[in-house]
Amino acid sequence: MAVIKIDTTQYDAQLSEKEQRIAAQFQRFGVDKLEVFSSEPINYRQRAEFRVWHDGDDLFHIMFDQQTKDKIRVDSFDPAAPLVGEVMQVMIDNLKSCEILRRKLFQIDYLSTLSGEILVSLLYHKPLDEHWLSEINALKEKLSNKYKIDFIGRARKQKEMLGDDYVTERLNVNGQELIYQQVENSFTQPNAKVNIKMLEWAQDLCKPLKNDLLELYCGNGNFSIALAGSFNKVLATEISKSSVHSAQYNIAQNKVANLDIIRMSSEEFTQAMNGERSFSRLEGIDLNSYNCQTILVDPPRAGMDTLTCDLVANYESIIYISCNPETLERDLDHLTRTHEVKRFAIFDQFPYTHHIESGVFLQKKNI
Numbered sequence: 001m002a003v004i005k006i007d008t009t010q011y012d013a014q015l016s017e018k019e020q021r022i023a024a025q026f027q028r029f030g031v032d033k034l035e036v037f038s039s040e041p042i043n044y045r046q047r048a049e050f051r052v053w054h055d056g057d058d059l060f061h062i063m064f065d066q067q068t069k070d071k072i073r074v075d076s077f078d079p080a081a082p083l084v085g086e087v088m089q090v091m092i093d094n095l096k097s098c099e100i101l102r103r104k105l106f107q108i109d110y111l112s113t114l115s116g117e118i119l120v121s122l123l124y125h126k127p128l129d130e131h132w133l134s135e136i137n138a139l140k141e142k143l144s145n146k147y148k149i150d151f152i153g154r155a156r157k158q159k160e161m162l163g164d165d166y167v168t169e170r171l172n173v174n175g176q177e178l179i180y181q182q183v184e185n186s187f188t189q190p191n192a193k194v195n196i197k198m199l200e201w202a203q204d205l206c207k208p209l210k211n212d213l214l215e216l217y218c219g220n221g222n223f224s225i226a227l228a229g230s231f232n233k234v235l236a237t238e239i240s241k242s243s244v245h246s247a248q249y250n251i252a253q254n255k256v257a258n259l260d261i262i263r264m265s266s267e268e269f270t271q272a273m274n275g276e277r278s279f280s281r282l283e284g285i286d287l288n289s290y291n292c293q294t295i296l297v298d299p300p301r302a303g304m305d306t307l308t309c310d311l312v313a314n315y316e317s318i319i320y321i322s323c324n325p326e327t328l329e330r331d332l333d334h335l336t337r338t339h340e341v342k343r344f345a346i347f348d349q350f351p352y353t354h355h356i357e358s359g360v361f362l363q364k365k366n367i
């Protein structure tokens with residue numbers, strides 16, 4: 001058995017190392033106290049992706065050592081949520097004995113929720129025919145007695161869905177249940193329990209804020225839906241079609257009446273706000289009807305471009321969520337010309353790795 005084991009006795013030390021590193025990196029912005037939000041020390045990832053290795057009759061999950069690139073056999077994976085860990089074993093047991101399902105299978109992706117749903121994607125180097133469909137249907141039927149499980153089969157130019165291509169997460173955020181559709185291959189926060197802590201932190205920040213909220217990089221509406229109750233109106237933008245689609249679905253599911261989502265890149269939205277270009281996608285949205293004093297941004301690892309930073313600096317209050325301290329530091333250099341850092345939090349989304357998620361609250365300086 002090859003088991004990816006976590007030494008949980010190291011958890012506090014690894015988080016404390018991150019805290020010290022981030023505190024030192026951001027000290028020059030006047031950050032003297034970090035708010036620190038820990039993860040579960042084990043079973044914290046709702047998502048996991050593995051390559052599949054075939055060795056005669058044997059079949060197993062593998063991953064690659066980041067440094068040496070050596071392949072590592074994975075029979076059990078401590079970081080994965082309990083449901084993923086259980087279904088990984090079930091999949092290997094069932095695939096091993098089924099030639100049609102295992103032949104040319106090269107990858108398995110798992111996407112699970114705290115609400116108990118799981119979506120398994122099987123990736124192949126062969127077209128998926130009616131024999132494959134019949135076998136995977138039989139497997140889904142067998143496993144559905146015990147699990148809320150759907151499958152996706154993927155091959156070149158082919159996607160076969162056995163059920164939905166999404167899972168529905170239900171998060172308890174400050175006592176309120178929020179419903180989120182999470183689509184296969186779209187961005188979602190991987191550590192659901194830490195995500196709850198981020199949403200609660202942001203709700204706490206927004207309590208005293210007034211008027212309307214503008215949000216850039218909103219994904220499936222993760223923050224927008226949790227924060228809509230604190231503002232009169234919310235306008236949110238996102239570049240990915242499938243995420244915008246999920247966000248619309250999530251607005252309806254959560255019965256949020258004061259939130260509009262539009263599909264636009266932050267660069268395009270900046271052009272629209274500056275009156276440089278008009279967009280048909282903004283039809284029916286009167287930008288002048290919003291009175292936004294607060295902006296929330298949660299950009300990808302690359303951070304924000306300069307023009308978007310300029311736009312963000314126009315707002316009284318800024319909430320900046322970041323998965324990359326390097327680009328956050330660069331963007332804070334820009335934003336602290338006009339704003340002061342008031343709160344700085346770290347969220348251990350990715351335990352035992354170098355990565356850390358940060359949340360920064362800035363307010364305009366009285367000049």
Ligand SMILES: C[S@@+](CC[C@H](N)C(=O)[O-])C[C@H]1O[C@@H](n2cnc3c(N)ncnc32)[C@H](O)[C@@H]1O
Pocket residue numbers: 187188189216217218219220221222223237238239240243264265266267298299300301323
């Ligand atoms: C770190 S994720 C955050 C998503 C969301 N806030 C959440 O908590 O799930 C960044 C999001 O930015 C989107 N994105 C990437 N580049 C963008 C751009 N230039 N303009 C707007 N959105 C972009 C991605 O599709 C992704 O959904």
